[in-house]
Amino acid sequence: MVGKVNFLLGIHNHQPVGNFEHVLEDAYQRAYKPFFEVFEKFDLKLTVHFTGWLLEWLKERHPEYLDRLKALVEAGRLEIATGGFYEPIIPVIPPGDRIDQIKLLTKFVEDNLNCSPRGMWLAERIWEPQIAKELAQAGVEYVVVDDNHFHWAGLHDDELVGYYVTEEEGHTLKIFPISKTLRYLIPFEPPERALEHLKQFVDSSGYKMQVMFDDGEKFGLWPGTYEHVYKKGWLKEFFGVLEATEWIEVKTFSEYIDSHPPAGRVYIPISSYVEMTEWALPSRAREKFENLLEDLKNRGEMEKYGMFLKGGIWRSFLAKYTEANLMHKKMLYVGKKIEECENEQKKREARKYYFMGQANDAYWHGVFGGLYLPHLREAIFSNLIKAETLLDGESSKVINLDVDCDGSDEIVVETPYYSFYLDPDYGGRIIELDYRTRYVNILNNLTRRYEPYHRKLREAVTAEELTRSGTTKTIHDVILAREEGLEKLLAYDWYERYAMIDHFLGWDTTLDKFERCEYSEQGDFVNQPYRVLKCSEKEIVLKRDGHVWVDSNWVPISLEKRLSLKDRGFRVTYIIGNGWTYPVELWFSVENNVSLLAPNAPDRYYTADGRKVGTMSSRGTVKARVFGVTDEYRKVSFKVVTTSPVEHWYFPVYTVSYSEAGFEKVYQCSSISTHFRIALEPGEFETLEFFVRLDEI
Amino acid sequence: MVGKVNFLLGIHNHQPVGNFEHVLEDAYQRAYKPFFEVFEKFDLKLTVHFTGWLLEWLKERHPEYLDRLKALVEAGRLEIATGGFYEPIIPVIPPGDRIDQIKLLTKFVEDNLNCSPRGMWLAERIWEPQIAKELAQAGVEYVVVDDNHFHWAGLHDDELVGYYVTEEEGHTLKIFPISKTLRYLIPFEPPERALEHLKQFVDSSGYKMQVMFDDGEKFGLWPGTYEHVYKKGWLKEFFGVLEATEWIEVKTFSEYIDSHPPAGRVYIPISSYVEMTEWALPSRAREKFENLLEDLKNRGEMEKYGMFLKGGIWRSFLAKYTEANLMHKKMLYVGKKIEECENEQKKREARKYYFMGQANDAYWHGVFGGLYLPHLREAIFSNLIKAETLLDGESSKVINLDVDCDGSDEIVVETPYYSFYLDPDYGGRIIELDYRTRYVNILNNLTRRYEPYHRKLREAVTAEELTRSGTTKTIHDVILAREEGLEKLLAYDWYERYAMIDHFLGWDTTLDKFERCEYSEQGDFVNQPYRVLKCSEKEIVLKRDGHVWVDSNWVPISLEKRLSLKDRGFRVTYIIGNGWTYPVELWFSVENNVSLLAPNAPDRYYTADGRKVGTMSSRGTVKARVFGVTDEYRKVSFKVVTTSPVEHWYFPVYTVSYSEAGFEKVYQCSSISTHFRIALEPGEFETLEFFVRLDEI
Numbered sequence A, B: 001m002v003g004k005v006n007f008l009l010g011i012h013n014h015q016p017v018g019n020f021e022h023v024l025e026d027a028y029q030r031a032y033k034p035f036f037e038v039f040e041k042f043d044l045k046l047t048v049h050f051t052g053w054l055l056e057w058l059k060e061r062h063p064e065y066l067d068r069l070k071a072l073v074e075a076g077r078l079e080i081a082t083g084g085f086y087e088p089i090i091p092v093i094p095p096g097d098r099i100d101q102i103k104l105l106t107k108f109v110e111d112n113l114n115c116s117p118r119g120m121w122l123a124e125r126i127w128e129p130q131i132a133k134e135l136a137q138a139g140v141e142y143v144v145v146d147d148n149h150f151h152w153a154g155l156h157d158d159e160l161v162g163y164y165v166t167e168e169e170g171h172t173l174k175i176f177p178i179s180k181t182l183r184y185l186i187p188f189e190p191p192e193r194a195l196e197h198l199k200q201f202v203d204s205s206g207y208k209m210q211v212m213f214d215d216g217e218k219f220g221l222w223p224g225t226y227e228h229v230y231k232k233g234w235l236k237e238f239f240g241v242l243e244a245t246e247w248i249e250v251k252t253f254s255e256y257i258d259s260h261p262p263a264g265r266v267y268i269p270i271s272s273y274v275e276m277t278e279w280a281l282p283s284r285a286r287e288k289f290e291n292l293l294e295d296l297k298n299r300g301e302m303e304k305y306g307m308f309l310k311g312g313i314w315r316s317f318l319a320k321y322t323e324a325n326l327m328h329k330k331m332l333y334v335g336k337k338i339e340e341c342e343n344e345q346k347k348r349e350a351r352k353y354y355f356m357g358q359a360n361d362a363y364w365h366g367v368f369g370g371l372y373l374p375h376l377r378e379a380i381f382s383n384l385i386k387a388e389t390l391l392d393g394e395s396s397k398v399i400n401l402d403v404d405c406d407g408s409d410e411i412v413v414e415t416p417y418y419s420f421y422l423d424p425d426y427g428g429r430i431i432e433l434d435y436r437t438r439y440v441n442i443l444n445n446l447t448r449r450y451e452p453y454h455r456k457l458r459e460a461v462t463a464e465e466l467t468r469s470g471t472t473k474t475i476h477d478v479i480l481a482r483e484e485g486l487e488k489l490l491a492y493d494w495y496e497r498y499a500m501i502d503h504f505l506g507w508d509t510t511l512d513k514f515e516r517c518e519y520s521e522q523g524d525f526v527n528q529p530y531r532v533l534k535c536s537e538k539e540i541v542l543k544r545d546g547h548v549w550v551d552s553n554w555v556p557i558s559l560e561k562r563l564s565l566k567d568r569g570f571r572v573t574y575i576i577g578n579g580w581t582y583p584v585e586l587w588f589s590v591e592n593n594v595s596l597l598a599p600n601a602p603d604r605y606y607t608a609d610g611r612k613v614g615t616m617s618s619r620g621t622v623k624a625r626v627f628g629v630t631d632e633y634r635k636v637s638f639k640v641v642t643t644s645p646v647e648h649w650y651f652p653v654y655t656v657s658y659s660e661a662g663f664e665k666v667y668q669c670s671s672i673s674t675h676f677r678i679a680l681e682p683g684e685f686e687t688l689e690f691f692v693r694l695d696e697i
Helices: A021-039 A052-061 A063-074 A095-113 A131-137 A147-152 A180-185 A191-199 A225-231 A234-244 A253-259 A274-280 A283-299 A302-308 A316-320 A322-340 A344-356 A374-392 A452-459 A463-469 A511-515 B021-039 B052-061 B063-074 B095-113 B131-137 B147-152 B180-185 B191-199 B225-231 B234-244 B253-259 B274-279 B283-298 B302-308 B316-320 B322-340 B344-356 B374-392 B452-459 B463-469 B511-515
Strands: A005-013 A046-050 A078-081 A119-121 A142-146 A164-168 A171-178 A209-215 A248-251 A397-401 A410-414 A418-423 A429-435 A501-504 A531-535 A539-550 A553-566 A569-578 A584-594 A604-608 A611-615 A620-631 A636-659 A662-680 A685-696 B005-013 B046-050 B078-080 B119-121 B142-146 B164-168 B171-178 B209-215 B248-251 B397-401 B410-414 B418-423 B429-435 B501-504 B531-535 B539-550 B553-566 B569-578 B584-594 B604-608 B611-615 B620-631 B636-659 B662-680 B685-696
Touching: A005 A021, A005 A191, A005 A253, A021 A052, A021 A063, A021 A225, A021 A234, A046 A052, A046 A119, A052 A063, A052 A095, A063 A078, A063 A095, A078 A119, A078 A253, A095 A131, A095 A344, A131 A164, A131 A171, A142 A147, A142 A253, A147 A171, A147 A302, A171 A180, A171 A209, A180 A191, A180 A209, A191 A209, A191 A234, A225 A234, A248 A253, A274 A283, A274 A316, A283 A302, A283 A452, A283 B302, A302 B283, A316 A322, A322 A344, A322 A374, A322 A429, A344 A374, A374 A429, A374 A662, A397 A531, A429 A685, A452 A636, A501 A553, A511 A636, A511 A662, A539 A584, A553 A584, A569 A584, A569 A662, A584 A636, A584 A685, A604 A636, A611 A620, A620 A662, A662 A685, B005 B021, B005 B191, B005 B253, B021 B052, B021 B063, B021 B225, B021 B234, B046 B052, B046 B119, B052 B063, B052 B095, B063 B078, B063 B095, B078 B253, B095 B131, B095 B344, B131 B164, B131 B171, B142 B147, B142 B253, B147 B171, B147 B302, B171 B180, B171 B209, B180 B191, B180 B209, B191 B209, B191 B234, B225 B234, B248 B253, B274 B283, B283 B302, B283 B452, B316 B322, B322 B344, B322 B374, B322 B429, B344 B374, B374 B429, B374 B662, B397 B531, B429 B685, B452 B636, B501 B553, B511 B636, B511 B662, B539 B584, B553 B584, B569 B584, B569 B662, B584 B636, B584 B685, B604 B636, B611 B620, B620 B662, B662 B685
Parallel strands: A005 A046, A005 A209, A005 A248, A046 A078, A119 A142, A142 A171, B005 B046, B005 B209, B005 B248, B046 B078, B119 B142, B142 B171
Antiparallel strands: A164 A171, A397 A410, A410 A418, A418 A429, A501 A584, A531 A539, A539 A553, A553 A569, A569 A685, A584 A662, A604 A611, A604 A620, A620 A636, A636 A662, A636 A685, B164 B171, B397 B410, B410 B418, B418 B429, B501 B584, B531 B539, B539 B553, B553 B569, B569 B685, B584 B662, B604 B611, B604 B620, B620 B636, B636 B662, B636 B685
């Protein structure tokens, strides 16, 4: 039979805002550059997407690369796709921002690559049907998603041989399905395998098409791929075969659209690639889901029923990780401040940082580090704080506002120098504490949580072992570990690691037990609601009538927590009352977790009464009048000051998470707890005081 | 153990816009009224929702009923929930309309029932996460959905013992899960079964709750339930047991919220009850999905894996049924006209009809008739046309507009008297034809499609048989048929039943074959694209260079189709050309399907040259100069007028669909085809002409 199949090939190149310079340069040298060096030599067509932040970097560091792209565009061989400039998850940013982020990249492409993008790469292919409207409004004609998205709409592979049209509020958008088969074959299997797949779609009408559009980092940056794709010549061979095969027409997406009508109308549910929906599930459901997928694979029924198996939606990361939620809600909060700002110049400047604060990578966690990487979260916070500080200027306020959107108000304190969010409903803790002049949220912490992959820690192998085995398996298949003994670090927190946490400790508590979160908490204060007695510009007073276990008695204890706001910190006063008919002895401890990003950097250390105690990886107990941390890198310090020396405990908090390099330990924050032992007669109250000093240095 | 469980009971009462008066009265007498007659006698609390259209009807016909509700509200026993006034599917109407429809019902409740609703009933529990914003903006504090929605978010039943908080763009909303177990027990099983279920959630904290919120029609209107619920006293017994059981606290939703914090944060994917997601799937996928569910049930794994099994989303109905899509896009089109209207009074008036045109029932099809019921579709179209006519006034225009959002433009013709949409991309057909002064779309047709339940037609039993068996099974379990022999009516159309369809028939075509859509189509014109050669205020010219099979030869035939617009219809001119080197004989036929709602009503009939030929259920062939239909009920006629008598075929189009009363045949439209036999020499053209007369009568 004479016939042909259309093959649309696309590459998506992305680096997260806040990524290290050397990582970008490495990606350029090993993937972005060599890919095009090979591509140029063949008579083929390609569609490519670069996220804006990366494209800006390329323009600055490798302007010759943009010339190279421009030449291909001019030769009609290269189509450029747009997207959100800083690669936000489109459905979870406000509709207006969707349009503006896309227009920003479109403009950059127009200005620098001499072409006007018609299509869009959708970050992580996180689709929600309502975004069709803003995509269309931003001038996007088509978007490329997974075949999985279409399966979930009830379509079969044999129907996925063209693009479809979807709509929101009357705005239409064309959607192309990426073939998962091709995504797994390229570049991991011999080129012939991709050809065999394409061959099935050859027909005389010339209508049918297949799409491959995937991460450019697969071509050189993923473990083992540089060797495979370039040194062993996989890419050259693949392009050669495409060029030589008469029944394959390699087209850009726009070319295909201009010569073929849509295959039909479609409404796609909230979707992404299956793995993403697996990661987004709460852990208990995720384990069940993985079991189901495995069961069906074993029964050979995956093919048949896969289209009805759906994990979670991206938004669930916000319910699963408080840290992701806080970044997201901070972003929305800053967004509202921008909206309300009447100074157009400030507004414009703030928006740039605000948009950078929407970059998706830090907001979630799958097979890459993401949320588990403090420097990525830091990039989000510092950009958002930069935007906020610009907007707020010298204004001060203390307001009640549900800033984390949990259904009840927090107390939001904003001064020209610092700001913090106090959460009465969860232990009267502080969940964010910003040094506004340094753009630092010192509570950029992460709680240690169970992750279903922790079960696999034992099977993990180190990279050296993998290299020796000479495989080109993908990182979806192999379990790597960056170092040995990680399982010993696994510990899970029963409360969230923020600041101003009110503990009553059992007498057998040790630093070691406390560090592992396996001590006995005697009170019901840590994660329980406090009443707000006062909330003014000068002072905040919270109170909880709670209980503490004393010798098997559930003793009524009242705790009043006063924060008096000062220029460079706040005075804390606790009034603890014994509501029992017997005397009690209590071990009260206030815990502050602070994040200093690097555990072993010499410019970040503990200090006790002016002495350096050690870097953030150190642990121990110390008696001091002034104890805390100093960060010479970001130029801030956090100190607890008492009138006389008291005992402080300190230790680093590490998580064990999975990334493209395998299991790794990551320093998340440091716990500093300040200890008080008190004895109270029946009806007696004791007052404890200290000052939390927040200094620029 | 001393303890308790909170039980929140809700009832949702709804009637579709356009439903028959006698159906409403019956529902009132058999369900809405007796339910409260029983409820009043017990010391219990309840939450109730009435859709606005029903509440208006109740106010007019049974004002004493509203007094009864008011008294219960005043006694603190009844909470009223709001919703979209005309019960639209919230996620598929524009965001502004979501707010306005809800505010409309809230206002009505405030004005007539002396209370301000805090909660909302979500039509068909069609949830999409972004609607949280408009719900919150409309003043809704909480919404009630299925436990299924939460399962799909990865939550387990043991976590569904409180309400959750969700959020969109910083707007928070509380969400309650309805227990499916309770929904299936009440009122079908003995009250003790519901008690057994509730008992599991009793605990000393008093925190846990369970929700039952379901259709009020289950209490008296569903087959067999009047007897069961009232005559046999099920409801009295149930309420008695609730009242007498000390460990059950029957609360309203607001009472529960006011005394209990949320159980957590949640982001719910697009969801509805499982059955809805089954119905919404394309038929091929739906069959597979049903098989999977059955397999898992047989393996006893449904419980374990059910949370990951997801069918389609409601929006898919719009892709599945062109008819639903056309209503939906007409609605959006009229909505835009309202937005653009500058006359506030017209705008206000038009909005009322426009909102009625958003009533959900006609837009989809599950276990009730819905889309398959012409009078419900008619209600949608007539309201939308009313709104549109009000807005357009005396203006005329012919524009290119993608009115059905398929990605390419239709030709939209609007005159003060009629309007129509011509679709060049699909056979140059007409997909809507409105008599604007009568608010009638004569093309309110429905195509005969395969529905997976057609396989079950053989197992169906009649209602008499069911009654004899004395069961109280739900309509989810039993297959009923309203009459025998329905399987003989099953026929499937390969093209969609609209107007101005250009056929080339095989010589063996008979009326019977044509009626069953099992004839041989020789041309490639019916559903293929036409070029637009001219599009002006006076004339539209389309052309297709297509093919017709002539004795196993695929002969090039050109067809030009001119529509000259007149005041009361349009003149149609066909120019058919033979592009072959041999002479050909062709059987050309133009088909118009028109909908007259009732097959046997004496006021709707065919006429041929002034004679009545028969009602819409009649079929046959006739030779006439003027042939068509007259509708004395809606006061319109549709006639094809030729210069000399030609042959016309006519027959009724019935579908076989499933509703709460079982399988039934429904008259959808009538096919009128006008036949021409032509002979063409090589290169020769023939011109055919007729007039389509659209009269008010």
